[in-house]
Amino acid sequence: MTRCFRSTAILTISLAAASLFASPTLRGQAAPGPIQLLVDATEAPRQILHAREVIPVKPGPITLLYAKWIPGEHMPDGPITDLAGLKISAHGAPIAWRRDLLNMFAFHLDVPAGTDSIDVQLDYLLTGPGQKFSAGASATSQLTLVSWNQVLLYPQGWPANELMFAPSLRIPQSWQFGTALPVEQRAGTTIEFKPAPLNTLIDSPVLAGAHVRVISLTPGENPTHEIDLAADSEAALAMSTADIEHYKHLVAETGALFGSRHYRDYHFLFTLSDDVAHFGLEHHESSDDRVAERTVLDDDLKLTSASLLPHEFTHSWNGKFRRPADLLSPDYQQPMKGDLMWVYEGLTEYIGNILTARSGLWTPEQFREYTARTAGYLDHRPGREWRSLQDTADAAQLLYTAPDQWEAWRRSTDYYDEGFLVWLDVDTTIRRETHGQKSLNDFCRIFHGGPGGSPETKPYTFGDIVSTLNQVAPYDWAAFLNERLNYRGPHAPVGGLENGGWRVIYNETPNTYDTANEHARKIVDLTYSIGLVTDEEGTVRDVLPGMSAYADGLGPGMRIEAVNGRQWSDEILREAVRDSKSTTSAMTLLVANGDYYSTVALNYHGGLLYPHLEKLTSRPDLLSEIIQPLAARK
Secondary structure, eight states: OOOOOOGGGSOOOOHHHHHTTSOTTTTTSOOOOOEEEEEEOTTGGGTEEEEEEEEEOOSEEEEEEOOOSOTTTOSSOOOGGGEEEEEEEETTEEOOEEEOSSOTTEEEEEEOTTOSEEEEEEEEEOOOTTOOGGGSOOBOSSEEEEOGGGGOOEETTSOGGGOEEEEEEEOOTTOEEEESSOEEEEETTEEEEOOEEHHHHHTOOEEEESEEEEEESSTTOSSOEEEEEEESSSGGGOOOHHHHHHHHHHHHHHHHHHSOOOSSOEEEEEEEOSSSOOEEEEOSSEEEEEEOTTTTTOHHHHHHHTTHHHHHHHTTTBTTTEEEGGGOOTTSOSOOOOTTHHHHTHHHHHHHHHHHHHTTSSOHHHHHHHHHHHHHHHHTOGGGGTSOHHHHHHTHHHHTTOOSTTHHHHOOSTTTHHHHHHHHHHHHHHHHHTTTSOOHHHHHHHHHOSSOSSOOOEEEOHHHHHHHHHHHSOSOHHHHHHHHHHOOSSSOOOHHHHHTTEEEEEESSOOHHHHHHHHHHTEEEETTTTOEEEETTSBEEEEOTTSHHHHTTOOTTOEEEEETTEEOOHHHHHHHHHHGGGOSSOEEEEEEETTEEEEEEEOOOSOOOEEEEEEOTTSOOHHHHHTSOOSOOO
């Protein structure tokens, strides 16, 4: 159940800082409102939403904005190209508007004399092929995910927490919905929500569909936690009792770790479909988690997506409550800076993965296989010799949209997985320096704790991170972190793994996480042997400079037609790599590059190699200690 909206839920940003982003002519004036917003999603199954706004105004020139910098997406990817049918009127008469020539997300118009409100109508086109995050496809014939930033304009001149909206949503007949947004009432297919400021509205998407299942994770407790599942079929909703228990443990583990909750209620909006964009996006009181339709039924999909909900849930504390000051954009127009993404996403990756194991969503062995795979592929990341981890964070808004081709040489959003290794290093260092008396758990309790009870944002800087770490364990944390952030060299930062009592080794036994990932992504991953990744049809996705596939002439986009004279198949290729150990002959590949064919000889004789963790007998097993549950199990 949800509680009534309270003013304490409004995002708390320094008034002095917020005023910097307001138009000087509007500073000190009360924001107009509430803005009436009606979104009609009854035609979502054919990929279109209709919206109407009634915006209180004063006569004269005004500018309406479309959200540009989307929180959690870290880039100016507000899907404005899918806004269509924009019409603005007053008292039934159309008002001309013109887009700003520099800011494509701004629309200028003149409000006629005697007008106290304008009517805005627009459509949002739900199809987003090739796009990522919430700009991607978000509806099928059976479900839709409504992100409010897609379907509204708002007046320039005030920070988002001062612009009040009165939103409502119309959904298809017999559909149900889930959201963290408090409901005023439902009448048939129309849901009226309690008035909310723009920042809370945009932070509270709605998942609706014909096949919906609501799973209570904390029955009878306050705040409530629930999983709102929507799928393209009834069968896909069959989450097992065991997995439900794991998610209940997840909620308990976050309480034990952080010590407080900065939300009124929490909703996991869990979309199961093969026909929507797949990603996870954090919100303060909910998460937008989109995966393949059979994810809760298929073992490989379940394994590779197990950390998704823990990751996004962790963001409620790390990313929403505590957020880097440089990632604040009070009006969704001011640019965000990604310099602390290794905290925002990297620390969340570490905590989320630890919680995945603590809650039982991963077994200890699955956690170790994931960790080996992460350390292994980062240690085979040649791009790290020219690009530091810090630069991947600084360039976040570019790397999110970078192609897969040449990823190993370009580097990608490595602050997620390499951040996991860096924070493991921090955790094991704290444990070493305090002789096991303190850990990163203590850092989380100090940094992410507090009174709780409602969503607010408390910004931080690099200095705040260092200061809090020193409260837990005095050390030269600034030098420690800067060394890892600015390092350029051949190897991943595996010091924390070794301090935790383990090291990465390679042998012919497939890594279970890697195998599941190959099946889930439909790829062939030979990163650790010949330095090659292909799709299931033999098209090269990536090659690693410094390894055989690259050295002998393969490149992204080429297609392997035959291996040692036999027609391509993933098994034929794997068998050839495996048998390379017992022959001195080169492996021959028939390769198509556009309309041309050539033969490539791979001079590799190392056999199949996969990463695993091996226990170091000389060191205590801190890694196993780290993933031990904190909450008492019933």
